[in-house]
Amino acid sequence: MSDRAVPDLRAAGPAPPSSRASWAPGAAAVAIAAIVYALWQPSLQRTIGYVLVGRWLFAGALFLGAAWCTLQVRHPLWRTRLFAAVNVAALALFYDPATSPRWPLALIAGTLAMLAVHYVVLRQFGRRPTWHAWIAFGSPIAALVAVRYLPFVLAAAGGTPADLPLGAIFVGLSYMAFRLSYLVLEVRNGTVPMPRPSEYIAFAMFVPTFMIGPISRYHSHWQSLTAGVAPPLPMPLLRILVGTVKYFVLGNIVNQTAFRGLLLDGHPHPPVDLVVAAVSYHLYLYCNFSGICDVAIGAAALLGIRVDENFRHPLAARNPQEYWTRWHITLSTYMRDVVFSPLTKALVSRWGRADHAVAVSIAVVFVLLGIWHGAGAHYAVYGMLQAVGVVTTHYFTLWLKGRGRDAWRRWHESRWIEAAAITTTFLYTSATLFVFANDFATMRVMLAAIGR
Numbered sequence: 001m002s003d004r005a006v007p008d009l010r011a012a013g014p015a016p017p018s019s020r021a022s023w024a025p026g027a028a029a030v031a032i033a034a035i036v037y038a039l040w041q042p043s044l045q046r047t048i049g050y051v052l053v054g055r056w057l058f059a060g061a062l063f064l065g066a067a068w069c070t071l072q073v074r075h076p077l078w079r080t081r082l083f084a085a086v087n088v089a090a091l092a093l094f095y096d097p098a099t100s101p102r103w104p105l106a107l108i109a110g111t112l113a114m115l116a117v118h119y120v121v122l123r124q125f126g127r128r129p130t131w132h133a134w135i136a137f138g139s140p141i142a143a144l145v146a147v148r149y150l151p152f153v154l155a156a157a158g159g160t161p162a163d164l165p166l167g168a169i170f171v172g173l174s175y176m177a178f179r180l181s182y183l184v185l186e187v188r189n190g191t192v193p194m195p196r197p198s199e200y201i202a203f204a205m206f207v208p209t210f211m212i213g214p215i216s217r218y219h220s221h222w223q224s225l226t227a228g229v230a231p232p233l234p235m236p237l238l239r240i241l242v243g244t245v246k247y248f249v250l251g252n253i254v255n256q257t258a259f260r261g262l263l264l265d266g267h268p269h270p271p272v273d274l275v276v277a278a279v280s281y282h283l284y285l286y287c288n289f290s291g292i293c294d295v296a297i298g299a300a301a302l303l304g305i306r307v308d309e310n311f312r313h314p315l316a317a318r319n320p321q322e323y324w325t326r327w328h329i330t331l332s333t334y335m336r337d338v339v340f341s342p343l344t345k346a347l348v349s350r351w352g353r354a355d356h357a358v359a360v361s362i363a364v365v366f367v368l369l370g371i372w373h374g375a376g377a378h379y380a381v382y383g384m385l386q387a388v389g390v391v392t393t394h395y396f397t398l399w400l401k402g403r404g405r406d407a408w409r410r411w412h413e414s415r416w417i418e419a420a421a422i423t424t425t426f427l428y429t430s431a432t433l434f435v436f437a438n439d440f441a442t443m444r445v446m447l448a449a450i451g452r
Helices: 023-038 051-069 077-096 102-125 134-151 152-156 166-188 197-204 218-227 235-255 261-265 272-304 329-351 355-373 376-404 405-412 415-437 439-448
Strands: none
Touching: 051 077, 051 218, 051 272, 077 102, 077 197, 077 376, 102 134, 102 166, 102 197, 134 166, 134 439, 152 376, 166 329, 197 218, 261 272, 261 439, 272 415, 272 439, 329 355, 355 415, 376 405, 376 439, 405 415
C-alpha cells in the first residue's frame, strides 16, 4: 500500500513538544554534563552498586536533555536525524565503565548493521500485498534467533567478556525485533507511512524502550512526534518516581524472600517457605518489570512521546486469561495479532469449529512465549503451564455461557467468587513462576531443602 494511504505530516514537520523558546541554554547545560560524564571514571570492578546506579541516572538525565534539545530544532529532517543520533550515542552511556569500550561500540555497530539490512528489506518488500512482506517481517526475528539461540555467532566475532551484560542485550534485541516486525505490518496495512532512515533508527533504538520494552508500536511513536504535545511536567515525573520506588525499593525488599534469597541459604525449610518464596518472586517480578516500564513511559512522556502501557493491575485478574490482558500487555497484543488471530482463523476454516481451534492457538502462543523468554527447557514448561491455565479458562467460560445468562451474571456479580478467583489466579501464576525463575538443577536443590 502506498504512503498516500496515510496522511503524512512530515513535510511541515512535527511541532516540538514544548515551546519555541530558545534552547541554547539547555544545549549548553547538556554539553557541560557530557564533559562531566566523560571525565567521571570511578574505580568500579562490579556490575552493581550505588556508583553505577548513579552513573545510569546521570546518563538518563543527559540523554533526556540532549534529546529535548534536538526536538527543538525547527528543520524537520535535521530534527529527526539529530534525534536518531542522540539515541544511538546514548546507548553506549549505559554500559559498565569497567567494560572495555570496544564492546559497546561493537554491539552498537552490529545492531546498526542489522537495522540497515532490515530497513532495506522493509523498503523492498514491506508494502507488497503478497507473501514477500513476510520476508521483511521475519528478518529481525531471524536475527534474534541467531544471536540468542546460536551462541557461536557471538563467539565467531571474537568471544564476549565475562562482565558484558548479555542478558540485557538479548532482552533489548528481543523487544526491538518485535517492534520492527510489527512495524512491517503497520506499513503493509497502511496505518503509518514508510519511515525515513532517521525516523526508523530513532524508533528502533529509542533509549527508554530499547532494553526492556514495552513493545510500543511505531504508530504511537510517529503520532506523538507529529502532534508534538508533551503532558504537564508533574505527570511524567511522578510516573518516573513511582517506577523508581517500585524497581529500587519495593522490588529489592520482596526479593529478599524470593526463591534464591530464601531457599538457597543452605538451611532446611518448611513447605510454607516455598509458597512464601513463590509469592515474593511474583511480587518482585511485578515491581521490577512494571517499575522499569513506568520509568520508560515517564521518560518518553518528558519528550512528548507516547509509549504503550504494559501493565494494568494484573494482580487483580480473575483468571489466567484476564491476567494476560493485564500483564505484559504489549507482548500479549503482539502475539494475539501475529500468531493467535491468524492461526485461529486458519484452524476454524479447516475444522469448522472455533472452540477447539481457540484452545490449540492458545497452547501454541504460550509455548512460543515460554521459548521466547530463554533457551532453557524450563521456559517451555512454563509456557505450557500458562497454556493450561488459559485453556482451562477458555473451556470453563464456554461451559458457563452454556448454563444461561443468569448463571453468567451470578458468577460475575458475586464478591466471594471474585475474591476466590483473584486469589486462585494469583497463587497459580506464582506457582508457575517457580519453573520460570529456576532451571531444573536449581529446582531440585530448593525442593531438597523443603522438609529436611
